[in-house]
Amino acid sequence: MSREALGLGAVAVALLGSSLGVVLARNLLHSVLWLAAALVATAGLFLLLQAEFLAAVQVLLYAGGVVTIVVFAIMLTERLAGQTVRQMNRGLVAGVLAAAAVFVAVVLAVARMPGPPGGPAPAGTAALGRALLTTWVLPFEVLGALLVAALLGALYLAREDP
């Protein structure tokens, strides 16, 4: 068994376990902490796939930024941060069935898929930056406009006086 396979197994167990924590935790704050763990495990997966820059972005933006603002939203909306109300609704069986159906369908499709062409891995962070500002510069700028619009919209929605 190769070293990459061992690493993938370990990270996959951590990722799937913390993902289950996200959807099953009774306290929503615990759920967010599990999400942070899952996102860091995903960064580990990116390291295994030789995408160091994306792993750093994942930890900084997701595990740092997104988790922080979700915690703020929970603090603002829960009457008591520590209360453990029932978080599940009545659709438990239907939820399990739907999720299992999607999983089985994807796994069957993956099993039938032809093997990858097997090209080399992309050539590191410098090449990523060069591609982002040459070939992909138009989507990149549009994305910047989208981010500004989304953040201004969020500020406008959540402003104090309606």
Next chain:
Amino acid sequence: MLKAYLIVAAGVFAIGLFGVLTRRNAVGILLGIELMLNAVNINLVAFARFGAGMAGWILALFVIAVTVAEVAVGLAIVIVIFRVRRTIEADHLTLLRG
């Protein structure tokens, strides 16, 4: 090796879908969506490693940025709903039901 990554991502996606379908709290639903988008990113980076090249990385970056925008707007909506209705339980938000 690629298929192993894809199956792990499918597992994360299914778990996120389960969270979206079963959570009562609107913030919990957003957390499920986060998991599903994260699974998409795993797929994109795995494709990049096994032959798709740079496009996979760049699309993963774009998905991360779009996710951040989505979370910001979604949480703003949740806060506004809480301010107006004093609840964010999805079962109680039936104003648009026909």
